[in-house]
Amino acid sequence: MLVVVPILLCVSRTFAEPVVQGRLGRIRGTVRKVLDVDVESFLGIPYAEAPIGELRFALPRAFGSVGDFEATKYGFSCPQPNVFPLQQFSNTTDSEDCLFLNVFRKAGTTSSDMKAVVVLIHGGGFLWGSGGHVEFNMAPLAGIGDVVTVSFNYRLGFLGFGYLENSEFKNLGLFDQRLALEWVQENIAIFGGDPERVTLIGVSAGSMSVSTQIVTPLNSQKGNLFRAAFMDAGVISSTLINEPRVAENRTRCVARAAGCTGDENLIACLRGLELADIQRSGETADCGPIILRFTPTSDGIFLPENTQEYLKSNAGNFLKVKTLIGYAQNEGSMFAAMSGAGHPTTLTDEDFLDVIQEIIRAYRLRVEIDGDERLKDAILENYLREFVDPFTAFDQFIGDAFFYCSSNSFIENYARVNGHVYVYRFDKVMERKYFSFDPKIFGAYHMSPFIHFTGAYLEDSEGERRVADADQEYMLEAMKVLSDFAKSDDTPVYRGLKWPRYSEDGDFLVIDKEPRVSSGFPQRTRCRSVFPYFENTLSPHREEL
Secondary structure (H helix, E strand, C coil), X not given: CCCCCCCCCEEECCCCCCEEEECCEEEECEEEEECCEEEEEEEEEEXXXXXXXXXXXXXXXXXXXXXXXXXXXXXXECCCCCCCCHHHHCCCCECCCCCEEEEEEECCCCXXXXXXEEEEECCCCCCCCCCCCHHHCCHHHHHHHCCEEEEECXXXXXXXXXXXXXXXXXXXXXXXXXHHHHHHHHHHHHHCEEEEEEEEEEECHHHHHHHHHHHCCHHHHHCCCCCEEEEECCCCCCCCCECHHHHHHHHHHHHHHCCCCCCCCHHHHHHCCCHHHHHHHHHHCCCCCCCCCCCCECCCCCCCCCHHHHHHHCHHHCCCCEEEEEEECECCHHHXXXXXXXXXXXXXXXXXXHHHHHHHHHCCCCCCCCCCHHHHHHHHHHHHCCCCCHHHHHHHHHHHHHHHHHHHHHHHHHHCCCCCEEEEEECCCCCCCECCECHHHHCCECCHHHXXXXXXXXXXXXXXXCCXXXXXXXXXXHHHHHHHHHHCCCCCEECCEECCECCCCCEEEEECCCCEEEECCCCHHHHHHHCHHXXXXXXXXXXXX
16 A cells, blocks of 8 residues: 655644644644534645646646645535526535545544544546535544544546547546555555545445545555545446547537647637636537546556456456445435426326337437337336335336446356455435425435444534434444444445345345345346346447537
């Protein structure tokens, strides 16, 4: 593991103004309270130079010393589109100068404590989010779990995941993530964290990013940056990976809309534009749906060419870390609602397939049902006839397409070479609405497990409690699982039930009010019938943009 031991000058602290000092400089933070625990926060620390000017569309460069630094407020979020439905979740200000991270620790922690470290890669479809969003608040886990936690920003959308073949402009958001992990290795000790005990966690696109950091061939070149992983709701797969040709076409489409064409001076032209012009072009250009337009690309550097085949056949080359991985029972419910599927009580076969076709178009799924009667029959049999109402069928279809099928394939391949893989399915329905979605309608929806394992909402907002008492009890149990997982190699235990290691028997833990062990993925038949490409090779794209 890459470790650079910092030279400590001194560490001083009061609950009014915690201070750390060392090779980074003198960094002053603040104290906040989560439940009855004081948590020290060091916010908005730059880990990379601002990616502006000549560094726009370039690999990130380490920032170095921050000098005398007030780490008392979150840094800017990376630029993200102001379009429905994303704008309803944003609570921060954007800027290209956005490569900041945040460190949290329980009050009283010193540099000699060497506590376990938990680093979060935030979610948001590679298009939205930041380490400062309330959904990704890592202060509760630091205080209640007594670990050092880190969250950070990385470039998103066109700026972070655009692609031009003969340039550095490819998968920059993934390289940002990796530089943040290198920063943790080099600097977390001055905050009382142990660089040898780093657990990397993520949700949704963040979870997909964690899996990417596990599978990237760069691990063999640059060393291991973490020893454990927690992945909630997704792994990298052919559903999200862009082929270079498609990624380049989409990038050039946005560039043309902004007035930049040609080859030799394309990046120079883009660097000369105002950010607002780039964002406006990205939001208005006819370059396909904005959701999932720019995601990781199989560039042959961070991700191998034909990544799906690599995921299937080369698990032995993956970074071997103990892994806790799973998903919610209703992963697709919020996406079904955002696609406009509605809540019909009954639908004819034809009407159901029409909505499925709209979902396929909205989310660019690698499925083509026009003229394929076998596939139409498989969709009707596995979804419309399997579930009591059409909305649940839409929920499960989207869940399979984005989360269940790819995760199950990854789990089975990875567990063959890694004896420390633990799997869950989260069935518990929360009592209160979080993240703008009502559990009475959406069930155990996307991000429900993450909200529990990190306790992100446990910190009061302006004196107002965000969490229902009934939910808090289960959140505290789940937070103990994750913090214990980061601290030791003991088998995880949830509410007194020992977590089974995943093996050929396919055992996994069902997290509910009364947890239980189950066997075999219930989605296996559906995945093989409707989404077989997860078990085969990377399916071709249906479009050029």
